[in-house]
Amino acid sequence: MAAQLTCITTISDLPDVILSNIIAAVSDVRSRNSTSLVCRKWLVLERSTRSSLTLRGNVRDLFMLPTCFRSVTHLDLSLISPWGHPLLSPTAVADPFLIAQLLHHAFPSITSLVLYTRNPCTLRILPPLWPNLKEIKLVRWHQRPQLSAGEELNMLFTENCPKLHSLDLSNFYCWTDDIPVALESHPTVAANLTSLNLLNSSFPEGFKSDEISSITRACPNLKELRVACMFDPRYIGFVGDEGLVSIANNCPKLSVLHLADTSALSNARGDRNDEGFTQEDAKFSVSTLIEVFSGLPILEELVLDVCNNVRDTGPALEILNKKCPKLRSLKLGQFHGVSMPIESKLDGVALCEGLQSLSIRNVGDLNDMGLIAIGRGCSRLTKFEIQGCKKITMRGMRTLASLLKNTLVDVKISCCKNLGASYSLKALEPIQERIQRLHIDCVWDSVEEFEDLDGYGYGFDLNVNDGGEASSNSTGSGDTFECKEDAFMFKQQKRCKYEEVNGHANGYSGRSWDQLQSLSLWIEVGELLTPLTAAGLEDCPNLEEISIKVEGDCRLWSKPSGREFGLSTLLYYPMLSKMHLDCGDTIGYAHTAPSGQMDLSLWERFYLFGIGNLSLTELDYWPPQDRDVNQRCLSLPAAGLLQECVTLRKLFIHGTAHEHFMMFFLRIPNLRDVQLREDYYPAPENDMSTEMRADSLSRFEAALNRRSISD
Numbered sequence: 001m002a003a004q005l006t007c008i009t010t011i012s013d014l015p016d017v018i019l020s021n022i023i024a025a026v027s028d029v030r031s032r033n034s035t036s037l038v039c040r041k042w043l044v045l046e047r048s049t050r051s052s053l054t055l056r057g058n059v060r061d062l063f064m065l066p067t068c069f070r071s072v073t074h075l076d077l078s079l080i081s082p083w084g085h086p087l088l089s090p091t092a093v094a095d096p097f098l099i100a101q102l103l104h105h106a107f108p109s110i111t112s113l114v115l116y117t118r119n120p121c122t123l124r125i126l127p128p129l130w131p132n133l134k135e136i137k138l139v140r141w142h143q144r145p146q147l148s149a150g151e152e153l154n155m156l157f158t159e160n161c162p163k164l165h166s167l168d169l170s171n172f173y174c175w176t177d178d179i180p181v182a183l184e185s186h187p188t189v190a191a192n193l194t195s196l197n198l199l200n201s202s203f204p205e206g207f208k209s210d211e212i213s214s215i216t217r218a219c220p221n222l223k224e225l226r227v228a229c230m231f232d233p234r235y236i237g238f239v240g241d242e243g244l245v246s247i248a249n250n251c252p253k254l255s256v257l258h259l260a261d262t263s264a265l266s267n268a269r270g271d272r273n274d275e276g277f278t279q280e281d282a283k284f285s286v287s288t289l290i291e292v293f294s295g296l297p298i299l300e301e302l303v304l305d306v307c308n309n310v311r312d313t314g315p316a317l318e319i320l321n322k323k324c325p326k327l328r329s330l331k332l333g334q335f336h337g338v339s340m341p342i343e344s345k346l347d348g349v350a351l352c353e354g355l356q357s358l359s360i361r362n363v364g365d366l367n368d369m370g371l372i373a374i375g376r377g378c379s380r381l382t383k384f385e386i387q388g389c390k391k392i393t394m395r396g397m398r399t400l401a402s403l404l405k406n407t408l409v410d411v412k413i414s415c416c417k418n419l420g421a422s423y424s425l426k427a428l429e430p431i432q433e434r435i436q437r438l439h440i441d442c443v444w445d446s447v448e449e450f451e452d453l454d455g456y457g458y459g460f461d462l463n464v465n466d467g468g469e470a471s472s473n474s475t476g477s478g479d480t481f482e483c484k485e486d487a488f489m490f491k492q493q494k495r496c497k498y499e500e501v502n503g504h505a506n507g508y509s510g511r512s513w514d515q516l517q518s519l520s521l522w523i524e525v526g527e528l529l530t531p532l533t534a535a536g537l538e539d540c541p542n543l544e545e546i547s548i549k550v551e552g553d554c555r556l557w558s559k560p561s562g563r564e565f566g567l568s569t570l571l572y573y574p575m576l577s578k579m580h581l582d583c584g585d586t587i588g589y590a591h592t593a594p595s596g597q598m599d600l601s602l603w604e605r606f607y608l609f610g611i612g613n614l615s616l617t618e619l620d621y622w623p624p625q626d627r628d629v630n631q632r633c634l635s636l637p638a639a640g641l642l643q644e645c646v647t648l649r650k651l652f653i654h655g656t657a658h659e660h661f662m663m664f665f666l667r668i669p670n671l672r673d674v675q676l677r678e679d680y681y682p683a684p685e686n687d688m689s690t691e692m693r694a695d696s697l698s699r700f701e702a703a704l705n706r707r708s709i710s711d
Contacts, residue, residue: 012041024049047071053107055080056673058701059087062094067106074112077103078139081701082694083677086119088126096125104129111135117172118142123155133161135195137168141202141683144174150181157186166195170226173202173681180214187218195224199258201265202681206230208237209246216250225251226258228265231306233283240283248295255298255326260305264333264361269522269551272417272443276364276390278334282308289316299324305333305361312337314348321352331359331385338363339370350377359385359412368396375403385412385439393418397427405430409515412439414522420445425536432511439520444531512539519543525552525586529566543573547580554588554603554624558596564609571613579614582622583607584654584680590626590633600624601635608637612644619648623655630684633657639664646670654679659696666703674704 011019023045026032036046047068054076057064080087088096103126112135117123127133136156145152152174157164169179179198183190196219198207206228207215216222225247229239239259247257293299293316302324304310314337320327330352332338338360339348349358350373358374358381360366366389375381381404386392397419401408408431413424420443428435519540523529529548570576586603593599603624611619621642625632632655639661642651650673651665657676665674676697678684 012039016041016045020045020049052076056675057081058698059085059094059099060698062099062102065102065106069106070108072107073109074114074135075103075107075110076114078114078116078137079675079677080116081675082697083675084116084118084142084683085694086122087116088122089119096121100125100129112166113137114139116140117152120145120147120152120155123152127156127161131161132163134163135166135168136161136164137170137197138172140172140174141679141681142173143682143685149175149177150179150185153178153182154185157182157189161189163192164189165192166224167193168195168197170197170199171679172200174200176203176205176207176211179207180211180218183215183218190218191221193219194221195256196222197224197226199226199228199260199265201228201262203228203262205235206262207239208235209239209243210237212239212243213246213250216247220250221253222251223253224256225254226256226303227260228262229259231261231282231308233280233308238283241285241288244284244288244292245295248292252295253298254296256301257296257299258301258303258305260303261307261333263307264305269415272390272415274362274388274390276334276362276388277336278308280308282306282310282334284310286312286316289313290319293320293323297323298326300326301329302327303331304335305331307334309364310335314338314340317348318351321354325354327352327354329357330355331357331361332363333361334363335360336363336365339366339373341369341373344373346373346377350374353377353379356380357383357410359383360387360389361385362388364390367391368393368399371396372399372403375400379404380407382407383410384408385414386416387412387414388416390417392416394423394427397424398430401428402430405434409435410437411435412520414439414441416441421532421535429511433514435513436515437518437520438513438516439522442521442523442527442529442532444527444535512541513537513543514541516540516543518545518547520547520549522549522551525550525554526557526560528560528562530562530569532566532569533572538572540573542575544575545578545580546570546573546576547582549582549585550607550624551585552587554586554600555597557598559598560603560606563606565607566610567608568610568613576614577616578618579616580620581607581611582620582654583624584622584632586624587627588624590629590631600626601637604635605637605641608641611641612646614645615647616645617647618650619645620652620654623653625655630682631656632678632680634661636661643667649673651675652677656684659693659700662696662700663703665700666707670709671704672709674700 011022014022023032023035023042026035032046032050036043048071050069050072052074053069053072056079058081077087088099109132110130111132113127113130113133114137115122115126116139118140123138127136196215198215208230212227212229215227216225229243230237231239233240247254302320313332313335317338330349332349337348339350341347341350349355349360350370355378358378368391371386371392384400384404386397397413411428411431413419413427419427419441421440422445424440428438519537521529521532583604588600588603589597590600600623619642623632623634623638634653634655634657639657643664645651646668648668648671651668651671652675654677656678662674665671
């Protein structure tokens with residue numbers, strides 16, 4: 001019998017064109033690096049298809065500059081070590097022109113560039129090397145150089161960037177005066193711009209009405225505009241009717257428009273007990289909004305995040321739906337009257353049926369019926385955020401989740417008085433098996449509140465059809481609630497009782513959050529994380545990333561309410577590998593605390609205790625701060641606890657640290673990437689201490705790179 005010859009076909013036998021497309025579709029950096037190690041053919045294909053690269057090496061190690069990524073078109077130089085130090089300057093370790101030429105030689109095809117621009121020399125030398133540059137993002141958290149208004153941007157616009165069409169200054173500290181002056185001085189460059197991002201939280205007041213008019217007049221071809229504005233009428237030059245109308249008149253091609261008050265950009269948390277109304281009203285009318293919406297017919301994404309009352313906006317939002325049929329994303333802040341159905345008829349934002357993303361903040365008159373109307377009308381929503389709406393209850397949120405159970409995968413519930421952690425999770429049960437991204441506040445509902453949940457604590461039972469609250473309108477029109485169609489508003493197929501099921505003391509059904517991949521939490525200083533699982537988040541088998549923001553004043557506490565914060569609770573999540581622990585808005589005493597108080601080092605020990613038990617591979621950590629001395633420094637207890645994270649590969653500390661504390665991290669066996677980033681304003685300027693000295697950071701990185709890594 002003749003021996004059969006078997007032919008084994010592998011992926012390498014595919015034609016190069018198909019294999020190249022497969023490799024190009026891989027986005028994860030580590031996966032691409034692994035791909036390049038298979039064989040030389042795959043290495044060539046991987047390098048030729050990589051379009052984006054972020055350099056993280058030390059500028060002193062020019063011999064390590066990679067020269068094999070010649071197809072890269074997007075280059076990020078904002079994270080080069082030492083972070084925040086000038087890349088090109090006369091006092092640099094090497095000739096700035098030599099560094100620039102080496103970068104140009106290694107990456108000749110750059111069309112998109114991200115730069116940390118602490119020194120104007122960088123703008124003068126680097127961008128002109130790439131004449132095909134189309135997109136630039138400038139980053140700076142340090143103080144602005146002592147230059148005249150617009151001088152810094154003039155260097156960029158005059159140095160041979162004829163194809164520039166996108167400018168991002170959202171993380172670039174400068175004066176608001178700089179932008180209009182520079183744009184008006186270079187009309188050709190300004191006319192070519194199609195995207196301009198000025199959503200910068202470091203602006204103390206934001207752009208005024210005349211400045212916005214000047215910017216939009218200079219850039220008539222903008223398709224994307226994001227601006228931090230001054231809407232407060234107590235300030236001279238506030239943005240009102242004239243400023244808003246000028247945007248629509250000067251830039252009719254806009255498809256993306258973000259206008260946000262600077263106070264909204266700070267992400268400062270409001271009071272849960274606030275009614276949602278401010279003392280002052282914004283000085284633009286509903287008729288102005290209608291005129292703006294009518295002048296932007298191709299708008300797809302709109303943000304109007306105002307911090308003063310905008311009243312009776314329902315009619316304007318109805319016009320928005322008619323005049324902007326392509327609108328897919330909407331965010332409103334301090335807008336009132338967005339959804340106030342009468343006799344169950346849809347109105348306002350509920351008529352924007354094409355929306356896929358909706359965010360509403362501080363809407364003082366939004367109640368459950370208005371929220372249910374939104375769920376009814378905006379049936380395509382995949383993302384929904386609600387913040388600071390006091391009248392919303394679990395009933396309304398749960399009904400909205402039921403209405404959108406086939407589409408909704410991204411939810412944020414924040415600063416709503418009636419929606420603590422447990423109530424929020426209970427409200428999201430209809431989409432529990434579908435939701436992928438979630439934010440809740442860790443406001444722990446009391447046991448007494450749980451006992452009343454058989455009727456949801458609102459004076460009705462979902463097992464009884466309370467027809468008195470439903471409309472009897474049966475006209476069949478698409479904008480009304482019919483009794484049969486919305487009966488689930490008042491009854492459920494199964495009785496909702498809080499009892500122990502499958503060993504769950506909180507009485508949850510035992511279903512897991514199967515698709516949940518990213519979880520974001522807000523928690524007040526001094527509170528514990530341990531009740532998280534009991535609140536309903538015990539079973540999250542695919543949770544990979546968690547973000548925890550701790551906010552408050554430690555000086556109001558003599559000590560925490562427990563020995564440890566409760567990070568060990570996260571052991572319930574087996575796939576958890578990435579964490580953002582943000583204590584940057586936690587305020588305390590950096591140095592010796594008064595009698596009866598704890599300094600920040602002890603608070604850091606409280607928050608980081610148990611972090612070594614987690615199998616984290618990436619960690620971003622923001623140390624707490626002392627605002628009196630503008631200090632966010634890693635303490636000795638924090639460094640000691642972080643070194644216990646033996647599985648870490650990446651560690652980014654958004655603050656400063658002493659050199660000898662940094663050396664603790666060398667004991668983490670597989671740690672590959674460590675960086676101190678002072679990415680907050682104002683970043684400290686003093687480089688005389690070992691916390692920020694470039695030599696100290698370079699010595700640590702050299703020691704880190706000398707180690708042998710197993711993989």
